[in-house]
Amino acid sequence: MRCSNAGAATVKAPSATTTSATATQGLELKRFAPEATFKTKVYAALKQAIITMDIYGSPEPTWIDERQLSEQLGVSRTPVREAVAMLEQEGLVKSLPRRGIMVLKKTKSEIVEMIQAWAALESMAARLAVERATDAEIGRLRLLFKAFDEAHKPSDHVGEYSSANLLFHQTLIGLSKSQLLIEMTDNLLLHVRGIRQMTIGREDRASRSIVDHLQIIEALEQRDVALAERLSRDHTLGLAAFVDQHADIFD
Incomplete structure (x- = not known):
């Protein structure tokens, strides 16, 4: 008498893709650190320059010129603007239309x-x-x-x-x-x-x-x-x- 296979569970051999994924999950991998962009380089240089400024030595406001920054750092104005935006978010500077970039003092x-x-x-x-x-x-x-x-x-x-x-x-x-x-x-x-x-x-x-x-x-x-x-x-x-x-x- 021949036995029926109806209702029996079908076991599939793990595919190569599944095996590979499981093996990869067991590895502890770290992403490669990306190289610093112009924006991050300008940001770091500008922030360090601002930190060393004596902004309280005079009652007059301290201004930063975007064009001069671009020339001194040897980069276009785009990464300078991006770096300034980052510093503005940190409350270190404020961009004022038609006037320039002012280093902020505190009360x-x-x-x-x-x-x-x-x-x-x-x-x-x-x-x-x-x-x-x-x-x-x-x-x-x-x-x-x-x-x-x-x-x-x-x-x-x-x-x-x-x-x-x-x-x-x-x-x-x-x-x-x-x-x-x-x-x-x-x-x-x-x-x-x-x-x-x-x-x-x-x-x-x-x-x-x-x-x-x-x-x-x-x-x-x-x-x-x-x-x-x-x-x-x-x-x-x-x-x-x-x-x-x-x-x-x-x-």
Whole structure:
């Protein structure tokens, strides 16, 4: 008697396509990083140039000329316009018809808020630096102030000390080895940098500033997380309080 095959499940051998797809799904692949376009190159160059500007050194607005940018960078105006649009979205510049590109300044209240945000980020950077930075990396912070002593006081060399001061704060952020923290402080740096430069020569702030910095460095060297975090935060909040009390620095 012959058995019926009706109702029996039909098993198909896996096709070559199915086998290939399954094998591919098991691979951990990363896309190739695309080469930087003119737009991203112009954006990076322009942003870095803006960050190093002293836009608070004068009450007059700071302008950027699109045509000059195009000539100096050796590119057409299209990537310049695209880069400016990106910077405008970040709140760094504003394009004004028939006038040009203006680098935006912040109001006093906005500056205070930005410095407070910087204090929070830098205190976290100090915490991470204690955990991640080597002794040699922390030691480089001391070298920034090696030239200053009783014979070479910060208050007598304010410009020189101002540069060391700014480099200290940038280096401390970098010691966190957190790319996100570094990127988050980038946009704040333009404004916080300018305000630090304006205030460092007032009321002997330079002399007090270097004492604060050396105490922060000592806490980092001792791997005292809580102290390094607190000293870093309080130091920068002191700047926020000073700016809040002295509106005339914006005149």
